[in-house]
Amino acid sequence: MCIFSTQYLLLSLILCPNLVTMSTGEHKLYLTGASGLLGRAIFKKFQQEGWNVxxxxxxxxxKDLHKVDITQESELSNSIKEFHPDIIIHTAAERFPDKVDKNPEGAKKLNVEATRHLCNVAKAHNIPVIYISTDYVFDGKAAPYSVDATPNPVNLYGETKLQGEKETLGASADNIVLRVPVLYGPVESLNESAVTVLFSVLKDTNKAAQVSNFERRNPSHVNDIATVCHQLSTARIVKKQAGISGIFHWCGDEVMTKYEMIEHMSDVFTMPMAHVQWVVDIGDKPGVVRPYDTRLDKTRLKALGFGQHTPFKSGIEEACAPFY
Ligand SMILES: NC(=O)c1ccc[n+]([C@@H]2O[C@H](COP(=O)([O-])OP(=O)(O)OC[C@H]3O[C@@H](n4cnc5c(N)ncnc54)[C@H](OP(=O)(O)O)[C@@H]3O)[C@@H](O)[C@H]2O)c1
Known part of the structure; x- marks a missing residue:
């Protein structure tokens, strides 16, 4: 009988290899910011993997999402308590540095205070939190940055995100901070991502443009970050693996300036770029200061066998094709 059951299980796995994934259906994710650039990818990934999101x-x-103003304490705590998730992934934030500078109080309320409240509710119910943070917690002068490198944000956005990290790990050292670089992927409009917005510069051949060939970035596809979130959550919740807490880093493998991103787009879509001129931006222009090189050291996630990299050219082709 026992041998028969084992044979039956093996046969089922051969005929239905997704059986193991499907069996995670009882696992529940509470995801803030599910309408955002990254949140949409995480929502899709976890649903595909059989999680209840x-x-x-x-x-x-x-129709798939719930309206929750996370700056309203009772709205946030009631929805978490009612759903009672196994894990929370917190992506909601004000992430445009210029908007943070224009409304610092609003940004602190969302990026810091809402994070504090979310982590306190999570702690009270013994729910781990993955807080999505940014490479902008670093000053960009000493890349690559290891997970224990000292943050030193050069703008208010980076400061609020660093405060959010402190709230997350202060509430529980078992929580997770995942720092990610500039993101791109399927967008609702080109200006939704600091990467895809460059495609509108390329397309506008009648308008001469100056683009920075100075700051170095490692753009990451949102699907890659969603995969890392799923790997961390599965390890922590499903496999109950030890050591899945604290700070992790992920970023794309390819380093490039904004001008080089446009060069890739021009190659992929065979579009002229004579109207685009590169400039070496030494950071003395008006506006928010941005770090020079924020490459993140991925050793910790790689050692776990985690991570995924979408080659920039294929990722950007797919992201920009609807706007071609
Ligand atoms: N995008 C990047 O290049 C990048 C780079 C590094 C790190 N990150 C980090 O990654 C995370 C996700 O970024 P993203 O690009 O996906 O951001 P995003 O596209 O701007 O999305 C922000 C999300 O926050 C939600 N939100 C805003 N105010 C809210 C409120 N009061 N209550 C509840 N939800 C609220 C938005 O909801 P609605 O849209 O429905 O209003 C949206 O879902 C952020 O924590 C960001 O700091 C992003």
């Missing part, structure tokens, strides 16, 4: 949105609610 409670995705929250604020201004872009749709």
């Amino acid at each position: 409670y995705g929250t949105a604020f201004s872009r609610v749709n």
